[in-house]
Each structure stands twice: as structure tokens, then as C-alpha cells.
Amino acid sequence: MVENVVVIGAGVYGAAVSASLARRGARVIVVDAGVPAGGTSGSTFSWTNASSKQPRSYHDLGVAGMAAHQKLAAEVPHSDWYHEGGNLQWAAGDEEREKLRRKVAGVLSYGYEAHWLSRAEALDLEPDIDPAELPADEIVHFPREGWVEPAGLIGHLLSSAVSQGAELVTNDAVIGLEVTAGTVRGVRLASGRRLCADAVVNCAGPQASMIARFAGLDLPMRNTRGVLVYTSPVTVPVSHVIHAPRVHLRPDGAGGLLLHTPAIDGAVRVSESGEISADRSAVEDILEASRALYPKTRAAAVESVRIAERPIPGDGLPVLGRAVELPNFYFAVSHSGATLSVHAGDLVAAEVLGEDRGDALAAFRFERFRPASR
Ligand SMILES: Cc1cc2nc3c(=O)[nH]c(=O)nc-3n(C[C@H](O)[C@H](O)[C@H](O)COP(=O)(O)OP(=O)(O)OC[C@H]3O[C@@H](n4cnc5c(N)ncnc54)[C@H](O)[C@@H]3O)c2cc1C
Known part of the structure; x- marks a missing residue:
């Protein structure tokens, strides 16, 4: 026993x-x-998502994972770690747009919730995004996704x-x-x-x-390193996870934004003494991309940069x-x-x-x- x-x-x-x-x-x-x-x-x-997970068994585990968060948060008073704010995602360039179309078609065929939005509809959800940063259409909204702290x-x-x-x-x-x-x-x-x-x-x-x-x-x-950039508090109410072509971001618990892109992961440097850091210009680039997306965050500064290892079987x-x-x-x-x-x-x-x-x-x-x- x-x-x-x-x-x-x-x-x-x-x-x-x-x-x-x-x-x-x-x-x-x-x-x-x-x-x-x-x-x-x-x-x-x-x-928290299942839209990025293939094959079907992994996608389904993601869906069940999201449902488990929702259930736990509903059971526990003051469960302020769970934010089902939704995710907005769009792509730039023909190739990336086609990839996004395929991904959305794939998860829709599984019965996963996803909606294509126009620029105006996306701005209804995130009014502080600079409209010039959004395409006229093909912005996907995954309403059940979000993030946890x-x-x-x-x-x-x-x-x-x-x-x-x-x-x-x-x-x-x-x-x-x-x-x-x-x-x-x-x-x-x-x-x-x-x-x-x-x-x-x-x-x-x-x-x-x-x-x-x-x-x-x-x-x-086959673990990989990832770079996360935390900003100082911002005065715009970002409520979604945002996957824009040049920056991925979401609110961070401390009132700032948490920024990431796959590209910044390539900016990790390991010094001869073994010290791990991120290339400063890559950090500035991602901050600039977030300021361009949300012009009202112009005053935001980098508060910290963290580098972590993804456990990937x-x-x-x-x-x-x-x-x-x-x-x-x-x-x-x-x-x-x-x-x-x-x-x-x-x-x-x-x-x-x-x-x-x-x-x-x-x-x-x-x-x-x-x-x-x-
Ligand atoms: C940049 C980045 C972005 C990510 N984005 C997402 C995302 O958007 N969505 C998502 O779902 N996931 C994401 N992940 C992955 C997710 O964060 C990880 O899958 C998850 O945190 C792993 O949790 P864990 O408990 O397995 O590992 P950990 O949190 O690392 O916990 C393992 C613990 O084991 C302890 N430990 C290690 N060795 C020993 C030992 N010998 N004895 C005792 N204790 C030991 C460590 O101290 C540690 O506390 C991301 C990860 C990174 C790095």
C-alpha cells in the first residue's frame, strides 16, 4: 500500500x-x-492555452488543464492567480498569416473556441492598442485562454x-x-x-x-532558455494575452507588463565565467515594440530581465x-x-x-x- x-x-x-x-x-x-x-x-x-498544442492528445490535455484552472479558481475564494482574459493573436507576412489560418482551422475542427476579428472588433477588446499596429482583419481571439500567476x-x-x-x-x-x-x-x-x-x-x-x-x-x-522582460507599472488596462508579430505580452501581477518573443530567446549570452544574460539591444527592441503597440506605455521602463529554462522532454x-x-x-x-x-x-x-x-x-x-x- x-x-x-x-x-x-x-x-x-x-x-x-x-x-x-x-x-x-x-x-x-x-x-x-x-x-x-x-x-x-x-x-x-x-x-494558459491549448491553441499552440499538437497533436490532438496534447491539445486535449491543454483543454483539460484550462478547465482545471477554471474549476479551482471557482472553488477557492480570492484565487487571484488565475486570469481568463482571452488571447489576441495576429501575424505579419503571407507565410505567417497562412500558418495562423492553418492553426486556427485545426483547433476549430477540434471544437476549440476561436473567433476571427476585424481591427475594429479587436479594438473593442483592447482599446489602447495603436490601430496602425493591427491588420484590417484576421485577428484571432481565443476567449478561454489567459494566464496564471x-x-x-x-x-x-x-x-x-x-x-x-x-x-x-x-x-x-x-x-x-x-x-x-x-x-x-x-x-x-x-x-x-x-x-x-x-x-x-x-x-x-x-x-x-x-x-x-x-x-x-x-x-x-531538450531544454531551452527563455528570456522574459518585466516592465515598470503601466497606466493602460491591458486585459488580454497579446501575441503580436514583434512582441508577446500580458499583464504582470505587479502592475507592469511581461514581454516575450521567440526572437529574444536567441539573445541569451553566456560569459566565460558562466554568467547568463540577455543582449541589451534585444531587450530594448522588445520594450520598443510594446511601446509602439500600446503608445500610452511610453514611460514604461525595464524593471527586470529573467532568464529561465523550459523543461522540454x-x-x-x-x-x-x-x-x-x-x-x-x-x-x-x-x-x-x-x-x-x-x-x-x-x-x-x-x-x-x-x-x-x-x-x-x-x-x-x-x-x-x-x-x-x-
Ligand atoms: C520563457 C518561458 C516561457 C514559458 N511560457 C509558458 C506559457 O506561456 N505557458 C505555459 O503553460 N508554460 C510556459 N512555460 C513553461 C512552464 O513555465 C514550465 O513548464 C513549468 O513552470 C515547469 O514547472 P515544473 O514544476 O515542472 O518545474 P520548476 O518550476 O522548475 O520546478 C522544479 C523544481 O525542482 C527543484 N529541483 C531541481 N532539482 C532538484 C533536486 N535535485 N532536488 C530537489 N529539488 C530539485 C527546483 O529547485 C525547482 O523548484 C514557459 C517557460 C519559460 C522558461
Whole structure:
């Protein structure tokens, strides 16, 4: 019987898995090498969506992830981490416009909510955008999308877990797992402490492959670095996630804007001493693009730049649930964790405790990485 579960990592996944396990009656220890939300979950664009997810199984997981956020926010008074403000997206150039058309047609065929808007209709939703920055038409609105503030979400999930008996261990890294006869028996921490485990859940984000190695498993990851630019507070009421050709932005909890583009991720520099930074001119460019889009944000300045690592399994899809060759070791690892974790974490927790129904995780199992001959 599973009694003691050790959850490794206190980001969105570790917090979601721990809260669900504790609610289901397990004795949980969640352990982090640093502090909760100190990893990728503390520096993420955290757009909740399913429009960017293919194949169908991944899209459906995204839809379920968004529904789980909505349900949680409806259940918890003052759940101010969840913002279902909608997403506006448009493209520049024939090729990009055609790509966007294909993407929208694809998700509409799945029954996902999306509407094509004219410039005037988009301005009704975001009146402070400079009309000259918008095309006359083909602006897509995904009304059910939005964003989460992961620190608030993690705070809620962990306090819910702790109030149901979970223990939170911080600043103590997992340095090894004790595996005998195809079973994980214990978890060794840098402090020298040993945690007895009936089950272990790997929620270590970008470090998930290292934890898997401790268990003798090879989890291929192709993590990438992302750059996020936080502005000083602005005086315009931006209420949507915006995906414009030169800048992606959304409100940030502190009254400013959070800016990103795929292009700025290419501006990461690593110095000889190993210091990681973003090229200053790329940061200025993205700030300028946001000011052009929202002229009333002219006075906004860069408040901080954060660089974080996306935990991306080798084929880009989530890795969730039990490892067949080590049946009490579980994965909860993916990109898009801000969208997926509340739902996917609950599915993983149910499986840990043998309460799963059907195989909702079939498309995301670790075994897909094993050579077919084995
Ligand atoms: C630039 C950027 C933009 C993104 N945009 C989006 C988006 O728009 N929408 C979306 O859904 N997702 C987005 N993501 C991805 C999303 O943020 C991640 O999928 C999610 O935060 C991962 O959460 P996690 O809990 O798996 O990892 P983390 O938050 O990194 O948590 C893992 C934890 O494990 C701990 N840990 C590591 N090693 C050990 C060890 N040995 N012992 C103990 N603890 C350990 C770490 O300290 C850390 O706290 C983005 C990510 C980035 C970087």
C-alpha cells in the first residue's frame, strides 16, 4: 500500500501533485533544492492555452488543464492567480498569416473556441492598442485562454497540501535514490537526511533527467532558455494575452507588463565565467515594440530581465505517470506546465494511489522513449 510519497520539486507540478496526493489522504513530503517557485515556474510567460498544442492528445490535455484552472479558481475564494482574459493573436507576412489560418482551422475542427476579428472588433477588446499596429482583419481571439500567476497558484496548492499534513522541505537537494529489486525505497538529501518512500514523483522540471538518472532511467530532454522582460507599472488596462508579430505580452501581477518573443530567446549570452544574460539591444527592441503597440506605455521602463529554462522532454510532449520498469517511480514533467499542471498533476497523483480510471496518460508515458526492441 502507498503511504509515504516523496515529491521532488516545488514548482507548479510538484505543488499540484502534492496538493492532490494530500487531498487523497497520502502522507506527502515535497522536497526542493531551493524554495517553492524558485525554478522555471517563478519565471514563465504562463499563458494558459491549448491553441499552440499538437497533436490532438496534447491539445486535449491543454483543454483539460484550462478547465482545471477554471474549476479551482471557482472553488477557492480570492484565487487571484488565475486570469481568463482571452488571447489576441495576429501575424505579419503571407507565410505567417497562412500558418495562423492553418492553426486556427485545426483547433476549430477540434471544437476549440476561436473567433476571427476585424481591427475594429479587436479594438473593442483592447482599446489602447495603436490601430496602425493591427491588420484590417484576421485577428484571432481565443476567449478561454489567459494566464496564471504561478507563485500565487503554488502558494495556494502547497498551503492546501501542508494543511492536510504534507511536509515541505526546502533548500535541501535530492542527491540520490535508493533502488533495490526494481523498487525505489528511499530518497537521499544533501543534508544527510533519508526519506523513506513508497512512491517517488519526479517534478524536478529542467532537472528531471538528473533525477531519472538517480533511478537508473534515461529521460531525454531538450531544454531551452527563455528570456522574459518585466516592465515598470503601466497606466493602460491591458486585459488580454497579446501575441503580436514583434512582441508577446500580458499583464504582470505587479502592475507592469511581461514581454516575450521567440526572437529574444536567441539573445541569451553566456560569459566565460558562466554568467547568463540577455543582449541589451534585444531587450530594448522588445520594450520598443510594446511601446509602439500600446503608445500610452511610453514611460514604461525595464524593471527586470529573467532568464529561465523550459523543461522540454525529448519529443516535446509531456512525460506523465508511472515508469513501467520502476513501478513506484512517477514523472510529472513538461513544457506548458503553467497550463497543464493542475490537471496533469491530479492525474499523476491518482495513479500513484491506484485511483486512476482508464488510461488518460497513455499518450504521455515514459516508455515511448525506450527502444522498440526492449
Ligand atoms: C520563457 C518561458 C516561457 C514559458 N511560457 C509558458 C506559457 O506561456 N505557458 C505555459 O503553460 N508554460 C510556459 N512555460 C513553461 C512552464 O513555465 C514550465 O513548464 C513549468 O513552470 C515547469 O514547472 P515544473 O514544476 O515542472 O518545474 P520548476 O518550476 O522548475 O520546478 C522544479 C523544481 O525542482 C527543484 N529541483 C531541481 N532539482 C532538484 C533536486 N535535485 N532536488 C530537489 N529539488 C530539485 C527546483 O529547485 C525547482 O523548484 C514557459 C517557460 C519559460 C522558461
